[in-house]
Amino acid sequence: MATVVERELKYSGDEGFRLPDLTGCGGIATTSDATVLDLDAVYLDTADLRLARSGFALRRRTGGHDAGWHLKVGAVGGARTEYQFPAGAADGDPPPELVALFRAASRGRPVAPAARIATSRRERRLLDEAGRTLAEVAEDSVEAHDLVSGERQAWHEVEVELVDGDDALLDAVDARLREAGARAVPVTKSHRALGRRLAAAGLAPADPGAAPVLDYTTAQRDALIGNHPGARSGDEDAVHDMRVAARRLRSTLRTFRGLWDRRESERLRAELRWLGGQLGPVRDGQVMAARLADAVRAEPDELVLGPVAARLAGRFAAELAAALDNLRVALDSGRYTDLLRRLDALVEGPTARTVDARWVARRVRRAVARADERLDRALSAGRAEREATGGTDDLALHEARKADKAARYAVEVREPAVGKPATRLVARLKELQDLLGAHQDSVVTREVLLRQAERAYAEGENAFTYGVLHARQAVAADQSVPGLVRARDRARRRKVRRWLRRCAPQT
Template sequence: MVQSMRETERKYAVPSSSDTSWLSDASWLSRLERVEGVTAVVDRGPEELDAVYYDTADLRLSGSSATLRRRTGGSDAGWHLKLPLPGDSREEIQSALTDAVPDTMVDLTVSRTRGAMLTPVVRIRSTREVRHLLDAEGTLRAALNIDTVRAESLRAEGRRAVWNEVEVELAEGADPALLEAVDKKLRKKGIARAQSPSKLARALDETATAATAVGTDQSGDLDLNPGSAGEQVLAYVREQIRVLTALDPAVRRDRPDSVHRMRVACRRLRSCLRSYRSVLDRHATDPIRAELKWLAGELGAERDQEVLMERLTHRIDGLPEELVLGPVVARLQTWNVGRGTESHQRTLDALGSPRYLTLLDSLAELVEQPPLRAKARKKADKVMARAVLKEYDRLAERMPRALDLSPGPKRDVALHEARKAAKKVRYATEVARPALGKPAKRLGKRIKAVQKVLGDHQDSVVARGTIRDLAVAAQGVGEAGFTWGLLYGTEQAVAGTREQEVPAVWARASAPALRKQLRK
């Protein structure tokens, strides 16, 4: 069984020359200033912890700020996978103690390891003195742990390190101000925040346990000047790859909105590689774009199902009770269970495929050895303005053609194609924003409004097709079709309204002044 929790803690380095006797008497913590609720500090006694950390040969996990360990001793013996979160927090995923790395943990690290074998790297043993900070009801608010750490490299015989450190871990639901108050007390004692983000990072450094293969981002050695087009495009690409990689474990565990966000990361990457072909050679990036399209498509089945279910549920909930005739809700739920299970399995199959691993390798190679073109070394503003305007011109060609068509299936398709073109413009402005500033931001905002109207129109087209299918199935078993007809008519009316809104929204986005600002 796997369980997950949010861990919020700070680590402090204790200098070897410091008088640490005061650490053994933590009564001073009971006098924390400006922190409500802490009334007692309880000594929970010592613990002996023994952890073996696992990573790939080239330390891909630690290189992405993740750690995997097998730990014995203490109250939470087992396998612990820690994934980075903003600030002082990390997500900790735990599973039962086994000899080998559990399959679940292997799967949850795939986006970072890219399928490379996980082997022991460092053994870290800690003698821990535990102090609990409690409130008046005896509820834990935070734990202060004083660790004597002994690290041993499992790849380089005889390399060891010893140090002391302090951890302050916030209890679930506790006020983060408590961390600040303890921080202030520790700094007064001469104890500063640790430079290493984790015990593993310090152990790797102090035992000189280096990677045995190159697996780090080398784009900083590409002789790109600050403010160059190549620097800014690569920064955007790296960020979207980081987002995609970080979301993989959440998608596998079916976390809310994770599929949508991972799919968007795929689309942003695809769009960037398309729009900035003048910076990155398309002969190298077009195959990656094709694989990103495949992955987005596999994720899309599940995401489209989520969107459609939310839309139809909202429509039914908005109807007066007397207009919901027959088992409409039950039929919708039955339809969703079948389709939802199937689409989620499709996602898992994609993430478990060799094709996905190959894509991850290609993305890693893209930032390690980017296929830069000559314009990558030029100033970003002009290069990016041309790229944005090129995407904008494609949209400007599609929109009038779509609006000139009569309402119906052909116009629906044309508006959908215009919507996809609008996305490309918006993503291009995202990449260009550091160089182009307010003009890019303003254009992106107006294009997003166009995309939103066209998106709601397309959602109504898809919803009507599903409603009709559900109505046919209901009619086949003698159920009332009134409510399904009502829902169909509602979606048809929504589509008509959105079509009426498009010209005005597009007029704001196509204002000549916006294009003029980008050309400056």
């Protein structure tokens, strides 16, 4: 299976639109002769179009240079990942390798032909002076057939896809095409073919007061699903983003828990905690491996005694491989798809109560107040701990960090409606979260180094360097406290918190 990251833009034009000369745009020196291709693709989806609604497109295409099974993930205009698998002559079902990648989007349900799209394409390569292909531009005549509703459509569009060019080239081509009368198309061919059914499937929630919470929760559910293919392959960004989405969901279900059936929301929080527990060892292993590799490289050669870098790399490689295997088992399980289906029911079904904007705002304010209280308590406890032992209250600071995250996620719910005041507070809470996270990282890193030192000693190796690294982490933790106090004060300045005061309940 091949994996390709593509960046493309799509355009339509009025009757009589002609592709303009694109030479001079972003280093384009010349254009190749046109190649004519006839492409025929059948798109598959679930009965309720879950793949398309999640930003996935699964097709089996004939014609062209990459005929076979394709799975595309992402939206038009941004980077899209395409997984390609060659199709045999008698293939009727997608290969298991692809099924595993779209399993979250389909919720484990079967897929069947949903639309057929025939494209007559005139394709040209856009070349620089050295003959290197910077991009490809295609003029497509499209005929689409919704295989369920029977609706047929036909249209023309222009598609520009980067090859060895950059975003500056895309910007220059975009400007030239718009000058010639082209209009950007924000959807894929398959979305356009299924447009009526997709519109019917994406009805707005009935309770406008709950809309900010439901929109935020839906976005996090979609982030879980969109990052599923990358996380399954161990991509660091995808694992991180999927884990953060799970955390945001858990936090939102708690902060706004009166909106849903309490028993169901708590069960779902428990399942999201389980999912986070599968993602955590992978992400933590990735971060810790990089963190300690950097720390060893930063030490003078004379302080690195023994095969420290090799021992750490070997340990984390083995642990990461095992953690990734466990994550794949979890993502392939019925428990995971059941979690997603229950999450669908929660965010797409009726709420347990009708709320208004003030109800939402009060809960945001409470989350922020709770974070303030936890951090003040942690810093006070830490001050007493430092006076007594010279250390910090690491557990209290970790709890403060979790409360700070919950506060930040709650403010994010209101950010689209409030605008800049909320954005400023989110930034300040993020600053606090990063500082508290760095402190917690030092705590965990010291635990890892201590265990590694014990292992090295038991195997007859020199443990000196692990002690040096441990001491540096302890110093970094102690030095982080003044920065935390300053960041806390910045997060509580009147201009940052003013809009929160307006959310106070009337008494």
